[in-house]
Amino acid sequence: MNTPTPHSHQAEDLAEAAPGPDTVTVARWLIARGMYVFTVDHPALPDCVGAHRPGAPCDGDRGKHPVGRWSQRATRNAAAIVRDLARGPRNLGIACKPSGLLVIDEDRPGAFTDYAAALGRQVPATFVVTTAKGRHFYFAQPTDGQLGNSPGALPDGIDVRGAAGQGGYVVAPGSLHRTGIRYTPVDSSAPVLPAPAWLIDALRVRSGPQTARQRPTPQPAPLTDGGRPFRVLCALVNTVLSATTGDRNNRLYWAACRMYEHADRGLFDPAAARAALTDAAHHIGLGEAETEHTLDSARAMTAHGGAA
Numbered sequence: 001m002n003t004p005t006p007h008s009h010q011a012e013d014l015a016e017a018a019p020g021p022d023t024v025t026v027a028r029w030l031i032a033r034g035m036y037v038f039t040v041d042h043p044a045l046p047d048c049v050g051a052h053r054p055g056a057p058c059d060g061d062r063g064k065h066p067v068g069r070w071s072q073r074a075t076r077n078a079a080a081i082v083r084d085l086a087r088g089p090r091n092l093g094i095a096c097k098p099s100g101l102l103v104i105d106e107d108r109p110g111a112f113t114d115y116a117a118a119l120g121r122q123v124p125a126t127f128v129v130t131t132a133k134g135r136h137f138y139f140a141q142p143t144d145g146q147l148g149n150s151p152g153a154l155p156d157g158i159d160v161r162g163a164a165g166q167g168g169y170v171v172a173p174g175s176l177h178r179t180g181i182r183y184t185p186v187d188s189s190a191p192v193l194p195a196p197a198w199l200i201d202a203l204r205v206r207s208g209p210q211t212a213r214q215r216p217t218p219q220p221a222p223l224t225d226g227g228r229p230f231r232v233l234c235a236l237v238n239t240v241l242s243a244t245t246g247d248r249n250n251r252l253y254w255a256a257c258r259m260y261e262h263a264d265r266g267l268f269d270p271a272a273a274r275a276a277l278t279d280a281a282h283h284i285g286l287g288e289a290e291t292e293h294t295l296d297s298a299r300a301m302t303a304h305g306g307a308a
C-alpha cells in the first residue's frame with residue numbers, strides 16, 4: 001500500500017524538471033478560452049501553500065491544493081490572477097462549473113477510450129491534457145442540465161469533474177505534478193467539444209447507495225455535537241468522503257492513522273470513531289474487507305493496542 005507522505009521530498013528533482021510555459025501566459029490563454037482559473041500549490045515549494053481546514057491538514061499530495069477558497073476565487077479577470085501569480089511559483093486550477101466544463105479524468109492512459117470502445121463509441125477529438133497518470137478530456141456541459149462529479153456508470157479508474165453544487169476543479173495544463181511530469185495539452189488548438197450523448201447517458205445513471213457520494217451524518221454516540229472531538233472527526237470523515245477513485249485507500253489510511261493518534265491521546269472513543277470512518281469508506285465505494293484491512297493497518301501503524 002502506498003502511504004501518503006506529509007511533505008514532498010522531490011523539490012530538488014523538480015528544479016530540474018523541463019521548464020514549462022510561463023504561468024501568466026497560460027493563465028491568459030485559459031481565460032481567453034472562457035475558463036475560470038485560480039492558483040494552486042506548486043510542488044517545488046518547500047511547504048504546501050494550499051488552504052487546509054483546521055483538523056484536516058495537508059495529505060501531502062503536493063501541487064494540487066487550491067491556495068484559497070477556489071470556488072470563490074476562480075476568475076476570468078487576468079489582472080487578479082496575475083497578482084496572485086506574483087506571490088511565487090504556483091500551479092493553476094480550472095473551476096469546471098463557471099467554465100461550463102465537464103472533465104473526464106482517467107488514471108491510466110487509454111482507460112476512457114477503452115471504455116468508449118467497449119460501448120462501440122469513439123471519444124470525440126476534443127481538448128485533451130496529459131496528466132501524471134493518464135489524461136483529462138475536456139467537454140462542454142450539456143445545455144439541458146449540468147452534470148456534477150458523480151461518476152454514474154463509469155468504471156473505476158475514470159472520474160469526472162463537473163458542475164453540481166460548487167462543482168469540481170482540475171489542475172490546469174502547464175502545471176507541474178509532484179513527479180516532475182507537466183500537465184500538457186495533446187493539441188492546444190483542439191476545441192472543447194460538447195459531451196457526447198453516450199457519455200451523458202452514462203453519467204446520468206444514478207449510482208447505487210454504495211457509490212453515491214452522499215455525506216453521511218457521523219453519529220458517534222460518545223461525541224458531543226459541536227465539541228472539538230466532533231469537529232476533528234468530521235474533518236477526518238470529510239477527508240475520506242472527498243477522495244477520488246484513485247486515492248480512496250490512501251485517504252482512508254491517512255484519516256485512520258490520525259484518528260488512532262487522537263484516540264490514543266483520549267480525544268475520542270476509537271470504536272465510535274472507527275465506525276464513522278467505516279461508514280464514510282462504504283459511502284465512497286470501498287468494500288468491507290478492504291476497509292477493515294486499511295483500518296487495521298492504521299491501528300497497527302499507530303501502535304494502538306485497544307480493541308476497536
Ligand SMILES: [Zn+2]
Pocket residue numbers: 041048049050052058059060061062065
Ligand atoms: Zn496541501
